[in-house]
Amino acid sequence: MATKFELNDDSVVVVIGSGAGGGTLSNELAQKGVKVVLLEAGGRHEIEDFVNDEWSSFGQISWLDKRTTSGNWRVAKDFAGLPAWIVKAVGGSTVHWAGASLRFQEHEFKVKSTYGDIAGANLLDWPISLAEMEPYYDRAEDKMGVTGTHGIPRLPGNNNFRVLAAGAKKLGYKEFHTGNMAINSQPRDGRGACQQIGFCFQGCKSGAKWSTLYTEIPKGEATGNLEVRPSSQALQIQHDDSGKVTGVLYANKDGKRQVQLARVVAVAGNSIESPRLLLNSATSKYPDGLANSSGQVGKNYMRHMTGSVYAIFDKPVHMYRGTTMAGIIRDESAFKPDRGFVGGYEMETLSLGVPFMAAFLDPGAWGRDFSSAMEGYANMAGMWLVGEDMPQEKNSVTLHATEKDQYGLPVPNVNFDDHANDVAMREHAFTQGSAVYDAVGAVKTFRTPPYPSTHNLGTNRMSEKASDGVVNKHGQAHDIANLFISDGSQFTTGAAENPTLTIVALAIRQAEYIADQMAKNEI
Numbered sequence: 001m002a003t004k005f006e007l008n009d010d011s012v013v014v015v016i017g018s019g020a021g022g023g024t025l026s027n028e029l030a031q032k033g034v035k036v037v038l039l040e041a042g043g044r045h046e047i048e049d050f051v052n053d054e055w056s057s058f059g060q061i062s063w064l065d066k067r068t069t070s071g072n073w074r075v076a077k078d079f080a081g082l083p084a085w086i087v088k089a090v091g092g093s094t095v096h097w098a099g100a101s102l103r104f105q106e107h108e109f110k111v112k113s114t115y116g117d118i119a120g121a122n123l124l125d126w127p128i129s130l131a132e133m134e135p136y137y138d139r140a141e142d143k144m145g146v147t148g149t150h151g152i153p154r155l156p157g158n159n160n161f162r163v164l165a166a167g168a169k170k171l172g173y174k175e176f177h178t179g180n181m182a183i184n185s186q187p188r189d190g191r192g193a194c195q196q197i198g199f200c201f202q203g204c205k206s207g208a209k210w211s212t213l214y215t216e217i218p219k220g221e222a223t224g225n226l227e228v229r230p231s232s233q234a235l236q237i238q239h240d241d242s243g244k245v246t247g248v249l250y251a252n253k254d255g256k257r258q259v260q261l262a263r264v265v266a267v268a269g270n271s272i273e274s275p276r277l278l279l280n281s282a283t284s285k286y287p288d289g290l291a292n293s294s295g296q297v298g299k300n301y302m303r304h305m306t307g308s309v310y311a312i313f314d315k316p317v318h319m320y321r322g323t324t325m326a327g328i329i330r331d332e333s334a335f336k337p338d339r340g341f342v343g344g345y346e347m348e349t350l351s352l353g354v355p356f357m358a359a360f361l362d363p364g365a366w367g368r369d370f371s372s373a374m375e376g377y378a379n380m381a382g383m384w385l386v387g388e389d390m391p392q393e394k395n396s397v398t399l400h401a402t403e404k405d406q407y408g409l410p411v412p413n414v415n416f417d418d419h420a421n422d423v424a425m426r427e428h429a430f431t432q433g434s435a436v437y438d439a440v441g442a443v444k445t446f447r448t449p450p451y452p453s454t455h456n457l458g459t460n461r462m463s464e465k466a467s468d469g470v471v472n473k474h475g476q477a478h479d480i481a482n483l484f485i486s487d488g489s490q491f492t493t494g495a496a497e498n499p500t501l502t503i504v505a506l507a508i509r510q511a512e513y514i515a516d517q518m519a520k521n522e523i
Contacts, residue, residue, distance in 0.1 A: 003227045005037050010261035012037050013514065014248050015268060016234045016277070019092020020503040021487035022268030023212025024143075026228075027220035028511030034518065036226045037260055038217070039250055041233040041269075042088035045095075047214060050203030054353045057202035061095055063088035067272065068400055071416040074449045078364065083414040084303075085452040086270055090230050091213025093270065093454065094500070095203050098325035099183040099210065100348060101146040102497035103137050106130040107335050108343075108388070111493045114335060115342040120419055121390035122300055126492040127464040127473040136505035144182035144210040144504060145189060153185045154178045155194060158322025160349045163313070163381040167436035168329045175330040179348070182210035182500070183323060189215065198351070200324035235407055237265055237281040237290055237483070245290070245483045251407055264514060264523055266475075268486040268507075271301060271456035275397045275489060276412040278460070291460070291470050291477035291485075298397040300461055301414065302494040303453035305343075305387040305422045307430060308350060310361070311437035311445045312376035319351040319381050332432060333387075333496040341424040344496045345387025347433055352382070361448055373446055381437060385429040386455070388496045390419035397459050455499055460489040474513040475506060482523040486510060 005012050013029055015022045018040040026038045042061070051057050062085065069076040069083045076083075087093045107114045109126040117123070141149040148154045155178045157165065168176040183204075184193045194208040207214055220226035231253035238259065239245045247261040267274045275298035279289035289297050327349030334344050354377060361373060373380075395417060399410035418426075434445040463469025466478035475490045477483040486507055488499050495502075517523045 003221065003224050005035060005227050007258055007260050010246070011035060011263050013264040013266060014039060014260055014262040015266045015486065016248065017092055017268035017270065017273070017487060018090050018212060018217060018228065019087070019268060019270065019487065020094050020212065020500045021507045022266065023091065023094065023216045024504050024507035025266055025268065025486045025511050026226055027216035028508055029515060030220035030223045030225035032511065032515045033225060034515055036220065038226060038228045039232040039234050039248065039260070040090050040228065040230050042090065042230065044090040044228070044230040045203065047203070047205060047207050050205050052197065052199040052202055052205060054202065054355050061087045061089045061203060066403060066405055066411045068403060068411060068413045070413060071395070073416040073418060075452055076416070078449070079452045082452045084272055084456050085454050086456065090217065090228060091211045094211040095213055096201050097454070097500055098200050099181045100325050100328070100498040101141065101144060101180050101182045101501040104130065104495040104497055104502055105333070108493065108495035118342060118390060118421060120392060121421065122393045123391065124461070124463060124468055124492050127462055133505055136509045137501065139508050140501055140505040144501070145184055146180050146182050146501070147185050148177065148180045155181055155183060155185045155323050155326040157327065158196070159317045160319035160322070160351055160381050161327035163317060163440060164327050164329065164347070164349055164383060164436060167439045170439035171435060173329050173331040176328065178326040179328045181323065181326055183326070184208040194323055196322045198320050198322060198324060233407070234269070234277055235280070235409060237277065239283070239285065239290070239480070243285060243480060245480055264482045264484065264518070266484040266486045270487055271459045271489040272397050272412050272414060274485060274487055275459040276399065279399050280409050291479045291483060293479050294467050294469060296461060296469050298459050299393045300391040300458040301395040301397055301416060302389050302391055302457040302491070303416065304455040304457070304494055305345060305385070305389045305425045305429070306450045306453070307385045307426050308382060308448035309385065309430060309433035309437065309445055310380055310382040310448060311442035312373070313379045313381065313441060314443055316378045317381045318378060320353060324351055325349055325384070329436070332429070339428055341421045341428065343388030343421070343425065345385055345425055345429050346496055347429070347436065348384045348386060350382045350384035361446060383433055383436070385426070385433055386496065386498065387425050387429060388494050389422045391458055391493055392417065392419055455488070455494070457488045457491040457494045457499060460485045461492045462490050463492065475510050484510060484514065
C-alpha cells in the first residue's frame with residue numbers, strides 16, 4: 001500500500017518538483033530513512049501513457065500555464081507565452097530531455113577568475129570546484145547509466161551522426177562521438193536498451209532513457225519513506241515568527257488548498273517556478289520574498305546560447321531515425337578567447353519531426369524558401385548549438401504586475417536580453433556548424449533561431465557570500481537554514497554543457513548534507 005503522511009506531520013521533508021533535482025533528492029533522502037512528501041504540480045503519466053506524436057505529446061506533458069516575456073531575445077517575439085519548453089508532470093523535464101549528460105569543465109566553476117570582468121555580465125565563481133564534484137559526478141553517471149563512462153558502451157550512430165562526424169573529420173575536429181547519454185546502450189537497472197525509435201522528447205516509450213518518473217521515484221516509494229502527490233501545485237512556503245520555514249500551502253488535484261507541515265522544504269520547480277514561489281511567499285518578515293536578502297532571487301536568468309543549423313543534401317539522411325541527440329562535437333567547448341568571446345559551446349545532433357520543424361525552422365516564415373526547406377526534410381541533417389551564456393542581473397524572473405494565474409497569484413515574467421558575448425558565440429557557432437555540413441556537400445544550410453528554452457538556469461544562484469546570491473554550496477538558503485534549492489536555478493553560471501548531470505550530482509550531494517544536518521539537529 002502506498003505511503004501516506006499526515007498534513008500535520010512536521011517531521012517530513014517537503015520537496016517541490018519531481019524532475020532531475022527534486023526526484024533524485026526525494027529518492028536519495030528516502031533511501032537514508034528520511035520521510036519525504038513530494039509535491040508535483042502536474043499529473044502522473046506512466047510509460048504506457050506516452051504518445052509518439054509531437055503535438056499531442058506537447059499538450060499532454062508541457063508546462064503551459066500562463067507566462068509572459070520581455071526583452072530583446074527572439075523567443076519573446078516568436079513564442080511570447082512560452083519562454084520555456086519544460087514539463088508539468090511527475091518526472092519533470094526528465095520526461096522530455098534528450099539525455100545528454102556532460103560534466104562541467106574545471107574552469108567553468110571558476111569563470112570570474114578565468115574570464116575576468118566582462119562588461120554587463122554578473123560573473124561569479126561557484127563556491128565549489130570540479131574536484132569536490134567529481135565523486136558525485138561518478139555516482140550520478142553510475143545511477144543514470146551514462147554511456148561512455150564506467151565502461152558503458154556508447155550508443156550506435158544514426159545517419160544524422162554519420163553526417164556530423166564526416167564533417168567534423170573534414171574540419172579537423174578531434175572530439176566527436178555519439179555522446180555521453182543517460183540512455184541505455186545495453187540493458188541496465190531493470191530497463192532495456194534503446195530501441196532507436198526517435199521521439200526522445202515525447203517521453204521514452206521503451207524506458208531506456210533515464211527519467212526520475214520510472215527510476216528514482218519508484219525506488220524511493222519502495223522504501224516506504226516517500227509519498228508522491230501529483231497535481232499538487234505549491235502556492236506559498238510558510239514560516240514561523242523566527243523566520244524558519246514550517247510548511248507549504250498547495251492546491252491539490254481538486255483545487256482545494258491545504259498546508260503540508262515540514263521540517264525542511266526543498267524547492268525544485270525549475271528556474272522560473274522556483275524564484276516565483278519564493279517571491280510569492282513574501283510576508284511582513286520577508287517583504288521581498290523568501291531567501292532574498294541579497295535581492296538576487298529571480299536575477300541572473302540563463303538559458304544557454306542556443307540555435308540550430310540544418311542542412312539539405314542531395315541524398316536522403318532520414319535524421320529522425322534513431323536517438324535524437326546521440327552525436328556531439330566538443331572541440332569548441334574549450335576556453336579560447338581568441339575566437340572573440342569567452343566560454344565555449346557544443347554541437348549536438350538534433351532532429352525535429354515535420355510538425356515541430358515547420359513551427360521552429362523560421363517561425364512565421366512563408367513562401368518558396370520555407371516550403372523548399374520542408375520539401376527537403378528527408379534529405380536533411382541537423383544539429384543544436386548550446387553554449388555558455390553570460391549571467392546578467394537584468395535577465396530575470398519577476399512577478400507580473402497585473403496578470404494572475406488560476407489560483408489568483410501573479411504569473412512569472414521572463415525578461416532576457418542577449419549579451420554581446422552570447423551574440424558573438426552564436427555567430428561563430430552558426431559559421432562552424434554550417435561549415436561542418438558544407439564540408440560534406442550540403443546543398444543548402446539553414447540557421448534556426450533559439451527555441452523556447454529547455455536549459456533554464458540561475459535565478460537562485462549559489463554564492464560564497466550571502467550578499468552575492470541566494471544559497472550556499474549545498475543549495476541551502478543563506479537566510480533560512482531549513483530551506484533548500486535543488487534544481488538548475490542554483491547554478492552560479494551555466495557552462496557549455498547540458499545541465500542535467502550536474503543537477504543530479506548536486507542533488508545526491510545535497511541529500512547527504514540534509515540527512516547529516518537533520519541527524520545533528522542543525523535543521
